[in-house]
Amino acid sequence: MIRLYDAIEPNVIDEELLKLAVEEQGPQEAAGQVAKQEGINFKDVKSLKLDFQNILRIDNLWQFVSLTKLQLDNNIIEKIDGLESLVNLVWLDLSFNNIESIEGLDTLVNLEDLSLFSNRIAKMDAMDSLVKLQVFSIGNNILDNLLNVIYLRRFKFLRSLNLAGNPICEEEDYKLFVTAYLPDLVYLDFRLIDAHTRELGDTKYQYSIYELKHRENQIQIKLEEEQANIAELEKHKAAYVEYLNGPYLFDSLYLEDIEAAKLAYLPGVPELLETYKTKFVAVCQSLFDYGLIQQEKRKAEVALFYECLEEALQDNRAQGLKTIDDFEKIHSELLNTIRNASELQVVDTKMNECAEEINRLFDVLMTLEMQLVEQLEESINSFERNIIDIVGVFVENVQGLMAQCRDLENHHHEKLLEISINTLEKIVKSEFDEDLPDDVRALFSDKDTVVNAVGASHDIHLLRIDNREDELITKVTSWCTAIVDKVHNDEHDRNRKRVKEINQYVDYLQNELDNFDFGDLVD
Structure with a gap:
């Protein structure tokens, strides 16, 4: 080519x-x-x-x-x-x-x-x-x-x-x-x-196309499932409880816990671990379910606020438009009178009336804006109190449920330590018949080594629980702060814009009046 x-x-x-x-x-x-x-x-x-x-x-x-x-x-x-x-x-x-x-x-x-x-x-x-x-x-x-x-x-x-x-x-x-x-x-x-x-x-090609359609349908079903899972995960993230509806948090406790993997070989530990997991996952599920409910409460509160906000704004706009409409009718009549006047005295009188109407318009529009500001300030303060209370209750209950997770971990730690000490005593007395891997048996050289191993595992678990709690609380409180700040900032910007609009409109009217063409007037 x-x-x-x-x-x-x-x-x-x-x-x-x-x-x-x-x-x-x-x-x-x-x-x-x-x-x-x-x-x-x-x-x-x-x-x-x-x-x-x-x-x-x-x-x-x-x-x-x-x-x-x-x-x-x-x-x-x-x-x-x-x-x-x-x-x-x-x-x-x-x-x-x-x-x-x-x-x-x-x-x-x-x-x-x-x-x-x-x-x-x-x-x-x-x-x-x-x-x-x-x-x-x-x-x-x-x-x-x-x-x-x-x-x-x-x-x-x-x-x-x-x-x-x-x-x-x-x-x-x-x-x-x-x-x-x-x-x-x-x-x-x-x-x-x-x-x-x-x-x-x-x-x-009917048979090959039939097979192709079947494969395409399977791919489509899988794709839709993946998309549904992504959408569901986003919903969970919005509630700050992602991966709490199952064993994810529990499994993360043991993800990098080398000592726990060794201690799992001890007799009675697998059963102890399974009981711990069942109770821990149940608490996480309770936290997950509660989080979704609280997310709906937060959404409802935000939606109600914006609904009330829009209602107040629409009412204010309607009053403002009616005020301007009434003014423009009077203003137009006055300008027509001035335009058709043949005496300066009439012109002066009507010009003064026009100026007074413009000042009156300014006062009314500014009064309406001040009334709206006061109304919205009250609504915003009420919303701020409500949303802070909702988030505060949520955080308090999250802390309570996470405390339950820590209690379960502490109980498990005590039981695991007890089993480990008993195993050490049996090994010292040559009464332990179980076959253990060499790296596991090496833990039982003395009591300090055993206690340190169990303690290290315990510390890892508590840190994971604390981090997940901190992450959840930080995100929801940051969201609360951000939405409250946004509401205040939006209202501040709206007020400044509206005041600017009123001043620009009134300045335009006054400038139009000041430069009004009177035509040929006879004194």
Whole structure:
């Protein structure tokens, strides 16, 4: 695929080239001159044509965030990249280039029409994110395996496909294979797929497609299960009780506990450990269930606050709009009177009335805003007290349940120490008949070694429990602080914005009045 202009020095997509392209494709004549004078904002450009520019590499397009159509055909591009910011792209033409693999399209989730015609591509892949793809042209490449077509089954909206000019098109059952494996396809190689061809394809490949559908269904079920698990985990994280609905925390106690693994060989320890685990997991489950309930309480409290907040804001807006509407009617009448007046005395009187109405409007709007501020301050303070109380109760109960976990660990530690000391005494008296691994038997050289080993295991467990408790409490209290701060900050910003709006509106009215054109008045 050698082109005449391949020998020319490669071009780069720089600022000058982009400006020139945008100017040539933008408005011409008077409108074009205005655009050149005022400057072109690349962020506003919707369509960009960069064909036949001998471009080797796609670059410097990050500013074109509003681009929906990009034409880069008939260049010498070797790699698809530099398109990450073009998330609004709908139409992309990369035909007649030197591209060898499909890549760099991950962010183009809105792409509907893609042309990779006449390149050097041997495999169709890396397009999973193009969920809206409808038209795909990849003819005149080097696709030599019909199984490539199966990859396209994931594109549910694909209706037009061009594969003409690839080695796979020479295979005897090419059309039957494509129509059978892509049942929603309407056009193949720019021709309408007729019913007869579709029927022949369905008949020929019915058994292999049945097996494929079964595999796809299994994959889909697994994917949905994984997505459901992820969503469920996110729900648990939002409640700060993730991995407390099972043996996860308990298992983590023993994850790096070498001494506990040795002590598990002692007679009676496995049974002791199983009893401990059952009780520990039950406490964790109680904490998990309680956490989910408390999360719903927090969500309900937040939702109720914002519902009341919106109600107050809407009521205030309605009063403000009515006030302005009433003012504008009076103001308009006064201006009309001034406009039609023939005596200065009448004008002076009505001008004073206008000024008074503007001042009255300002006072009323500011009074409404102050009333709203007081109302919202009371609501916010009430919300703050409620949410702090809810979180406080939650934290208190978490501490109580975690204390139960520590009590279970302390009880287990006492029993384990008792078994270990008894074992030591039996070994000293040569009354211990059990066969123990050498590293386990080495623990029982003296009492200090045994006590230290059991104590080290105990310390690891308590640290894990403490860390999980601290993590939970830190996260929920941080959330509480953050949402309360946000509510206060949002209200502060809203108030400043509203006061600014009122002042700007009143200043505009006053300025309009000060510069009012009286026309020709007779004294």
